[in-house]
C-alpha cells in the first residue's frame with residue numbers, strides 16, 4: 001500500500017485537482033491520500049492557508065471580515081464549478097466551511113486561528129473525495145478526530161502523540177480510497193491543533209508509518225529534490241537518492257520542498273519516501289532511504305536559511321571553569337529559549353538562536369545576566385545571520401571538504417562569521433551575513449558541482465584521494 005500526499009501547488013485549482021485524481025486512479029496501491037489546502041496558482045497568488053490567516057486576524061480584530069471571507073469562498077467556488085460537482089455538494093461544502101469561519105464562540109483567539117487554518121485542508125479533502133466519487137471511485141473523506149490523529153496541545157506547532165499510531169493503523173483496512181486532510185490533529189480533550197506551517201508533509205509521514213506503507217509518496221511541483229534550491233540556481237543537479245539523515249539536515253537548513261519534521265515518523269518505521277512531481281508523474285523523483293548508495297557523492301546538497309542571531313561570550317580560562325556551559329545554557333532555558341548550535345573555543349563560546357525567539361527585552365536581560373552572573377570578559381549579540389549548510393554522507397570518507405568550501409567562500413569574498421562541523425560528520429555549517437547567503441550557496445555549488453573531474457563520486461567506506 002502507498003500513502004500519497006499532495007501539496008498545495010498540486011491542488012491549486014480544478015485543473016491541478018484533476019491531475020491529482022488521475023495519479024490516484026493510476027495505481028490501486030494509492031489507498032491513503034493526504035491533501036493540503038489549495039496553494040498558489042501563479043507566482044504572485046496567495047495560498048488558501050494565508051487567505052485563512054488574513055481572515056482570522058481581521059475577524060479577531062474587527063468582529064467580521066467579509067472581504068477576506070469572500071476571497072476564500074471564491075477559491076473553492078471556482079474549483080467546485082470547474083470540477084462540475086453538483087450544486088447540492090457545493091452548497092454543503094460551503095455551509096460547513098462557513099460554520100468554522102463564523103464560529104468563534106467558546107474558542108480562544110489562538111484556537112480560533114488554528115480551527116480556521118485547518119479548514120483549508122479539511123475543505124479540500126471533502127472536495128477531492130466528492131470529485132473522485134463523481135468519477136465512480138469508492139473514495140471517502142476521513143476526519144483526523146474520528147481517525148485518532150492525537151497530538152500535543154501546542155497551538156500552531158503540534159506534535160504527534162505515540163498512541164495515535166495504533167488508532168490510525170485501522171486506516172490500512174479501510175475500503176476504497178481514504179482522503180485525509182493534512183496539517184492538523186486533535187488533543188486528547190478534542191481540541192483541534194495544527195502542525196507548523198507546511199505540516200501536511202508531517203500528516204502524510206504519520207499515516208505512512210501507521211499503516212506500514214510500502215512507500216510514502218510526496219507529490220509536489222518539481223521533478224526531484226535538487227542539490228540546491230532551484231530558485232537560486234537554474235537547472236541544478238538532481239538528487240536521485242538521499243538518506244533520511246541528509247534530508248533532515250537539508251530540510252532544517254532551508255530545503256523548502258519537504259518539512260524537516262516529516263522525516264521522523266517515516267524514518268522510525270523505515271518507510272522509504274519518494275518526492276514526485278504532480279505535473280510529471282512519470283519522472284522517477286527522489287528516494288529518501290536509510291542507507292547511502294554504495295557510491296556516494298562527497299556533498300549531497302547545499303542549503304541556507306536566514307533569521308538567526310549569535311550570542312558571543314568570551315572569558316579567559318573558560319575551558320577550566322567547571323559548569324560554565326551549563327550555567328550559560330540555563331540562563332537561556334530560564335528565558336524559555338532553545339538554541340540551535342553552539343560552536344566553542346578555549347576562551348569563548350557562541351550560541352546560535354532563531355531571531356524570532358529573541359525579543360528586545362529578553363536580549364537585554366540575557367546580556368545583563370551573562371555579564372553579572374558569569375563574570376565574563378565580553379558578551380555581544382550579532383543579528384542578521386544566515387546558516388549555510390553543506391551536507392553529505394560522503395564527507396565522512398573525504399578529506400579536505402572544509403578547506404575547499406572555505407577557499408570557495410573566500411574567493412567569493414564572503415566573510416565567515418563562524419564554522420561548525422556537526423558531530424555526525426555529515427554536515428558542515430557556515431555562519432554568514434544573511435545578505436551574503438545566496439552568493440555563498442552559489443559559490444559552494446560551483447565548487448562542488450560544476451567541476452566534473454572534481455565531482456567524481458567517492459566510494460562509501462573508502463578514503464578519497466583528494467586532500468587539502
Ligand SMILES: Nc1ncnc2c1ncn2[C@@H]1O[C@H](COP(=O)(O)OP(=O)(O)O)[C@@H](O)[C@H]1O
Pocket residue numbers: 006007008009010036039198219220221222224225226227228229230231254255256257258
Ligand atoms: N533543494 C530543493 N529541491 C527542490 N525544490 C526545492 C528545493 N529547495 C526549495 N525548493 C522549493 O520547494 C518547492 C516545493 O515545495 P512547496 O512549495 O512547499 O510545495 P507543495 O505545495 O507541493 O507542498 C519547489 O517548487 C521549490 O521551489
Ligand SMILES: N[C@@H](CC(=O)OP(=O)(O)O)C(=O)O
Pocket residue numbers: 006007008009036037039047049050120182183196197198199200201
Ligand atoms: N497548507 C498548510 C500546510 C501545508 O503543508 O501546505 P503545503 O503542502 O502547500 O506546503 C501551509 O500552507 O502551511
